[in-house]
Amino acid sequence: MKREPPRDESPLATDPDGPALKRWQLDRIVAKLRISREETHSIRRDGEARRAPSREALKDILNRLTEALFPRHYGRFDLDGENIDYFVGHTLGVALDQLAEQIHRGALFIGDELLPGFRRQGAIDLTRQFASELPALRGLLISDLRAAFVGDPAARNFPEILIGYPGMTAIIHHRLAHILHRLDARLVARLVAEIAHTRTGIDIHPGASIGSGFFIDHGTGVVIGETTIIGDNVRIYQAVTLGARHFPTDDEGNLIKGDARHPIVEDDVVIYAGATILGRITIGRGSTIGGNVWLTQSIPPNSVVTQATVRNKPGAG
Numbered sequence: 001m002k003r004e005p006p007r008d009e010s011p012l013a014t015d016p017d018g019p020a021l022k023r024w025q026l027d028r029i030v031a032k033l034r035i036s037r038e039e040t041h042s043i044r045r046d047g048e049a050r051r052a053p054s055r056e057a058l059k060d061i062l063n064r065l066t067e068a069l070f071p072r073h074y075g076r077f078d079l080d081g082e083n084i085d086y087f088v089g090h091t092l093g094v095a096l097d098q099l100a101e102q103i104h105r106g107a108l109f110i111g112d113e114l115l116p117g118f119r120r121q122g123a124i125d126l127t128r129q130f131a132s133e134l135p136a137l138r139g140l141l142i143s144d145l146r147a148a149f150v151g152d153p154a155a156r157n158f159p160e161i162l163i164g165y166p167g168m169t170a171i172i173h174h175r176l177a178h179i180l181h182r183l184d185a186r187l188v189a190r191l192v193a194e195i196a197h198t199r200t201g202i203d204i205h206p207g208a209s210i211g212s213g214f215f216i217d218h219g220t221g222v223v224i225g226e227t228t229i230i231g232d233n234v235r236i237y238q239a240v241t242l243g244a245r246h247f248p249t250d251d252e253g254n255l256i257k258g259d260a261r262h263p264i265v266e267d268d269v270v271i272y273a274g275a276t277i278l279g280r281i282t283i284g285r286g287s288t289i290g291g292n293v294w295l296t297q298s299i300p301p302n303s304v305v306t307q308a309t310v311r312n313k314p315g316a317g
Contacts, residue, residue: 050109053102058191061102064095066172069138073162092131099188100127103180106187116184126183137175140212144171147213151235167216170202177206208242210234211267218273225262231285234265237273245279245296266301 020026037044067075068091071084079087104123107115117123148161148168155161161168173196180189189206197203201220204210208224211232216222221239224230228242244261263277266285274292277283284301293305 050111051105052109053106053188053191055191055195057098057102058188059195061095061098062173062176062192062195064091064098065134065176068092068095069134069141069172070162073159092134096127096131099130100124102188103127103185106185110187126185129183130179130185133179137179140175141172143212144168144214147215147233147235148217151215152217165219166200166202167219170196170200170204170216170219170222171210171214173199174204174206174208174210177204178208178210181206208262227258227260227280228262229264231265231267231269233268234271235269236271237291239274240271241276241278243276243278 063074068088071079071088071091075087075091100120100123103117103126104120107117107123112118116126145158145161145168148165149155149158152161155165173192177189177192177196180186180192186206193204193206202216202222204222204224205226205228207226208228208230210224210228210230211234213233214230215235216237217235218238222236223241223243225243230242242263242265247261248256248259250256260280262280264280264282265271265277266283266287268286269283269289270287271277271283271289272291272293275289275295276293277289277295279296281296281298283289283295284299284303286301287299287303287305289295290304290306293307295305299305
């Protein structure tokens with residue numbers, strides 16, 4: 001005897017006598033959404049609809065670029081002197097083809113004809129320039145890797161740091177995003193930064209300038225703003241914020257975009273967990289900022305700042 005499939009008795013089950021259109025009053029809601037989208041709250045530029053860059057494609061690009069930079073760690077374990085260059089070349093070629101497409105999409109989606117990449121050849125040229133900077137970028141990443149090994153007594157070897165430390169993942173993504181940001185592929189750069197944020201809990205704006213030998217220990221909750229400048233051999237811990245104290249406006253009250261509003265951290269500085277450093281202030285070379293410090297004033301080189309010293313300083317805060 002043939003058995004009928006079980007019937008869903010849920011009140012949300014499909015009911016031919018009460019289709020979704022009536023149940024949820026979709027015609028009325030859709031009409032109001034159209035008015036909001038097209039009239040009262042429109043944010044779309046006029047003209048042909050454009051396809052946004054794909055986050056999934058960018059994730060794949062990031063994975064491939066990382067494999068090309070560190071083929072034996074992120075790529076294939078069995079690579080040797082005869083096939084490693086082939087693997088790197090093939091992996092990089094696929095990644096760069098995909099990246100040029102995403103850069104082109106990003107410029108079209110924003111709709112600014114003056115943006116690099118708006119025309120397909122421009123996207124190819126920009127991607128070629130990005131690729132030319134990868135060897136130097138790998139050298140920077142090795143300096144970050146060495147800094148992590150020296151700065152963390154728990155680190156036993158380079159492979160552990162490279163594939164297991166969220167701070168290392170975040171700085172790999174950031175250095176790739178920073179090149180794109182500098183080349184004006186800013187939407188793609190911002191999406192790369194957000195992918196890193198999602199993967200690691202570390203939020204670094206792609207515009208932030210970071211020197212060599214940078215180490216983020218633990219990392220969760222770190223925030224580094226767009227116009228931050230960080231020197232060489234800087235170490236920071238979890239929940240550190242390098243942010244803006246206030247947001248300058250023009251005569252009409254509109255925010256001034258891109259204004260320098262984040263800290264300058266000079267060489268050889270250590271910033272401990274939970275510190276919040278705000279505004280265009282300078283942390284002098286060789287200084288140490290203690291945990292949970294709130295700092296809005298510049299400090300000279302070789303300073304040691306704790307919660308107690310900030311509280312007792314006249315005019316601090």
